Amino acid sequence: MLSKLPLRKIIHVDMDAFYASVEELDNPSLKGKPLAVGGNEIRGVVSAANYEARKFGVRSAMSGFMAKKNCPHLTFVKPRYDRYKAISQKIRAIFFDYTDLVEPLSLDEAYLDVTTNKKGNPSASLIAKEIRQRIYNELGLAASAGISINKFIAKVASDFNKPNGQKTVNPEEVIQFLEDLEIRKFYGVGKVTTQKMYKLGIFTGKDLKTKSLEFLKTNFGKSGAYYYNVVRGIHTSEVKAHRIPKSLGAERTFSENLSSEIFMLERLDNIATELEKRLDRAKIAGKTITLKIKYSDFSLQTRSKTLPYFISKKDLIFETAKELLFQEKLENSVRLLGISLANLNTEDKQKEKKKTIDIQLRFDF
Template sequence: MEQPPSDRKIIHVDMDAFYASVEQLDNPELRGKPVAVGGGEKRGVVSAASYEARKYGVKSAMSGYLAKKKCPHLIFVKPRFDRYKELSQKIRKIFLEYTELVEPLSLDEAYLDVTNNKKGIPSASLIAKEIRQRIKEEIGLNASAGISINKFIAKVASDYNKPNGQKTVPPEEVESFLEALDIRKFYGVGKVTAEKMYQLGIFSGKELKLKSIEYLNEHFGKSGSYYYQVVRGVHNSEVKPHRIPKSVGTEHTFFENLSSEVFMLEKLEKIAHELERRLKKSKIAGKTVTLKIKYSDFAQQTRSRTLPYYIADKSMIFDTVKELLYQEKPQNSVRLLGISLSNLNTEKKTTLPEKPLSVQLQFDF
């Protein structure tokens, strides 16, 4: 089955160090200084780091203790999600002046389909530039953007000229862009997968493209087909204004490490209760329950079970989590526990073509 050519113009807008930048915007004394949003105490975790902090190796999801060790003069500020949400909504209003097809991924990034935009601007690159300029002038924050024929390439491109830049990959350059791309830059290829690809002699898109779909499926399971498609510039996912979540979860980091399974179960029951509340509020149910465990040495483990029916109530979630916990004795004392539900009743199954057709299009980007 041949893949029909795509003539879409997609922009991925990604705010630069959003949470930290908002703090620097609101407090001039923080500007130009290394800032981390989150907690610097023993159990603190960095939610976001300013570019000044990143120069020292401070990253999101890093422990506050380690972040302070890397950057002793790091300034920690508590997150203010109401403020981040307020500015995110203002940014979204700017997006909506250009197109109704806006798909937020989080408070600080979104996809825009500007193929047929409200202002009748033929160039997606010019739209991205204008949007970034307006965000800077009207809100005071920097944004980066990626522009291309689909969501995958646009997202990869938005990282290219960060911070405060943009990258356009027009149709005629898609093939060469993806072939030259470091495999670590492919959206959907994590650290573990990248290491596995290195061992298989796959270091860039060029090597990935040489592998057959059978080879990739054999080594990477269901993800193999995805890698086979995207390296050829094929990604059919549309920009969906009302994005459907693929999973719902909640987790908790503990002030003291937990070494007893009895205490773990006590915490997990509370987490299951919170998850039930979120599921019922959204009227969502799922089949796959995942238990997340982060140990005191920061090693992380997940255990999952898929049920033959949809569940949303606390008792069934907790019963499944209990089985998952007892599946294997925890390797160490535990600092974080989390439960998530996926394989939701909101998902629609889609199939991808096996042999896409590479196409080159000529129109104003």
């Protein structure tokens, strides 16, 4: 099967504890100490944690209160997104020295297609090693990488030898790698899906491979076909140099829980204003508005409405969000509100021409 697919040389580069590492870089006195970016012991949510903090169970999206409870000597620092973005741009500049096919996933990770590259280097593994070394030499930060024939396997592999390591899955190793892989490590299989698979007797890629396409579709809907294909090494998504965003949003966590919709309107107005600015900068509009509500017990609820026309202005965004807020009674006091816009007009814009690379199964990785 693999021999019939357009095999590529894909690198997934993932910075190690990026936000926290930048803070340590700029303030060396923080090195070696448990560190959380964002939140505090009273309110807020952890955006990132260094490896020392992770040893105590501190994770991103955890409340600052819980993080401090897990790690009493945890240090909190306020996030500096402008600084992270500036560093991220320097990292991407290094990527572009090797290939123009760079697809950022966020500030701290990206896919690179180096099947053909500017250095004329036939080894994707050596390119990944060189890129990681340059990031360390030029910026003082550590990165990990995964290298394989497609984006899915490269993404999974980049997590294997963290921090500051890399893993290559050669074409002839792909099937065995996927069969041995724990199901919880499959990219796209979250905690809820993992538990569901466990109940169905699926613990590894080998177990997943025994299930028919019909079985997977019945139990996992549209995702069933995705699981059926990736466990067989089939993932044809190309590295897109210009990723088209699927949604754009803004949100706020409050210093005190809000218990009345009336008190939330001013906050929603501010969030809608910020979202309008982001839409204007990106020069995009959308039809589907989603209101995100996180309650004081950390349960999450979303309410959406699709309009018959594209919008990007604050007034329409706010009025629709307001309608969604009053759509049904709140379940509890609220700690976070967010508004996002999807079904964007980017889908109507001219898409980048696709390139097909047809190469032999065995080649130097």
